[in-house]
Amino acid sequence: MRRTPLSRERVLxxxxxxxxxxxxxxxxxxxxxxELGVEAMSLYKHVSNKDDVLDxxxxxxxxxxxxxxxxxxWREAMRARAVSAHEVLLAHxxxxxxxxxxxxxxxxxxxxxxxxxxxxxxxxxxxxxALDAWHTLDSHIYGFTLQELxxxxxxxxxxxxxxxxxxxxxxxxxxxxxxxxSHVMRSGRxxxxxFGLDLILDGLQRExxxx
Amino acid sequence: MRRTPLSRERVLxxxxxxxxxxxxxxxxxxxxxxELGVEAMSLYKHVSNKDDVLDxxxxxxxxxxxxxxxxxxWREAMRARAVSAHEVLLAHxxxxxxxxxxxxxxxxxxxxxxxxxxxxxxxxxxxxxALDAWHTLDSHIYGFTLQELxxxxxxxxxxxxxxxxxxxxxxxxxxxxxxxxSHVMRSGRxxxxxFGLDLILDGLQRExxxx
DNA sequence: GGTGTATGCTTACGACGTAAGCTAGCCTGG
DNA sequence: CCAGGCTAGCTTACGTCGTAAGCATACACC
Numbered sequence: 001m002r003r004t005p006l007s008r009e010r011v012l013x014x015x016x017x018x019x020x021x022x023x024x025x026x027x028x029x030x031x032x033x034x035e036l037g038v039e040a041m042s043l044y045k046h047v048s049n050k051d052d053v054l055d056x057x058x059x060x061x062x063x064x065x066x067x068x069x070x071x072x073x074w075r076e077a078m079r080a081r082a083v084s085a086h087e088v089l090l091a092h093x094x095x096x097x098x099x100x101x102x103x104x105x106x107x108x109x110x111x112x113x114x115x116x117x118x119x120x121x122x123x124x125x126x127x128x129x130a131l132d133a134w135h136t137l138d139s140h141i142y143g144f145t146l147q148e149l150x151x152x153x154x155x156x157x158x159x160x161x162x163x164x165x166x167x168x169x170x171x172x173x174x175x176x177x178x179x180x181x182s183h184v185m186r187s188g189r190x191x192x193x194x195f196g197l198d199l200i201l202d203g204l205q206r207e208x209x210x211x
Numbered sequence: 212m213r214r215t216p217l218s219r220e221r222v223l224x225x226x227x228x229x230x231x232x233x234x235x236x237x238x239x240x241x242x243x244x245x246e247l248g249v250e251a252m253s254l255y256k257h258v259s260n261k262d263d264v265l266d267x268x269x270x271x272x273x274x275x276x277x278x279x280x281x282x283x284x285w286r287e288a289m290r291a292r293a294v295s296a297h298e299v300l301l302a303h304x305x306x307x308x309x310x311x312x313x314x315x316x317x318x319x320x321x322x323x324x325x326x327x328x329x330x331x332x333x334x335x336x337x338x339x340x341a342l343d344a345w346h347t348l349d350s351h352i353y354g355f356t357l358q359e360l361x362x363x364x365x366x367x368x369x370x371x372x373x374x375x376x377x378x379x380x381x382x383x384x385x386x387x388x389x390x391x392x393s394h395v396m397r398s399g400r401x402x403x404x405x406f407g408l409d410l411i412l413d414g415l416q417r418e419x420x421x422x
Numbered sequence: 423g424g425t426g427t428a429t430g431c432t433t434a435c436g437a438c439g440t441a442a443g444c445t446a447g448c449c450t451g452g
Numbered sequence: 453c454c455a456g457g458c459t460a461g462c463t464t465a466c467g468t469c470g471t472a473a474g475c476a477t478a479c480a481c482c
Contacts, residue, residue, distance in 0.1 A: 143354025
């Protein structure tokens with residue numbers, strides 16, 4: 001009756017599944033052990049503590065984001081990277097918050113960052129220009145995704161929630177909020193990631209050309 | 212020997228102080244009570260639970276962000292709002308993460324949002340245009356600030372941390388990361404919030420003009 | 423076959439959020 | 453003036469969390 005042995009890899013993969021299914025707050029060491037058919041304390045043989053688990057799953061997930069290889073034109077590469085990151089972050093709704101809340105430089109992160117900076121430098125950006133571009137693009141990626149995940153507008157039960165909210169709002173006091181929420185409810189419109197993305201890419205291109 | 216009585220207001224203000232001083236994880240009900248000279252359970256007479264406290268302090272802090280009044284040109288208003296928000300979020304380093312991680316529509320949030328949408332609508336944006344502009348601007352505000360708070364580059368001991376990191380990095384494998392970190396260390400350059408902000412404002416203006 | 427080393431288990435501790443019920447003082451109506 | 457109840461704060465207790473410390477077991481290798 002030997003079970004397949006644990007490993008850092010297996011622990012982290014199980015942790016990702018747990019977080020995906022029940023939210024990050026459902027990821028506890030005890031539950032994680034349970035999921036692997038093991039007591040909580042046994043995990044500590046393969047992982048140094050819970051922060052290590054969190055860092056690990058973040059780095060795992062970052063590995064799923066693909067950045068086009070060297071040779072790809074910078075704008076195309078940056079757009080593809082942003083769209084891929086956005087998709088990955090939506091697939092693991094806990095990830096964006098974790099990335100932003102811990103200082104982590106794992107292998108996945110480093111690879112991802114190096115590819116990003118590489119495409120920008122190859123595209124003609126100065127070091128400082130690449131830094132600015134990177135920051136601006138990432139701000140949009142993470143900021144937008146976090147808003148998207150936090151706001152209930154896009155969800156299925158959105159209209160119900162929104163209706164409740166509108167109901168309690170004073171249309172005289174907050175006319176614009178009421179107007180916008182009503183419009184969102186009527187039109188079913190969801191926020192558009194690529195609007196801001198393309199706007200930023202346009203701006204960067206202009207900056208690069210005249211820079 | 213009467214002490215001044217508690218109130219929701221006093222509880223929330225103490226909570227903000229606690230979070231500002233020791234980080235959000237140091238804000239516990241027991242410590243909060245202690246700070247107010249009271250047992251933890253006494254707080255529940257003025258606050259329904261810890262989530263209520265978190266929602267409350269977020270809303271309090273949002274009230275500090277000022278949005279220029281009706282009549283202010285949209286671009287000026289949006290820039291002032293973004294800069295103010297950025298300052299407030301840096302002054303309360305726990306706030307950005309809390310705002311992004313909880314769905315909260317308190318009075319402070321609603322007022323802030325209504326003013327923002329108002330200046331955009333008055334400036335000539337369509338409802339959908341205002342939505343896009345709002346989302347894009349807020350993505351930058353929150354995304355940028357979160358990165359800024361998470362990355363150790365700007366901190367005092369930054370160079371030490373960065374030096375350690377660079378030391379462990381393989382310059383052959385990740386040349387661009389090494390290049391950029393080295394540059395940041397040498398130049399002491401910090402990330403620039405207004406670069407992306409003005410880039411976005413430019414883009415929005417162009418979008419608005421060509422309609 | 424004995425021994426060392428990994429792997430997993432048991433027990434335990436302190437911190438957390440909060441449910442439930444108690445107490446002591448104030449406010450009010452008679 | 454006093455009885456009633458209301459209220460702010462207190463006490464105790466429960467279940468959950470991360471994890472420190474030490475124990476048991478089973479495999480690898482001489």
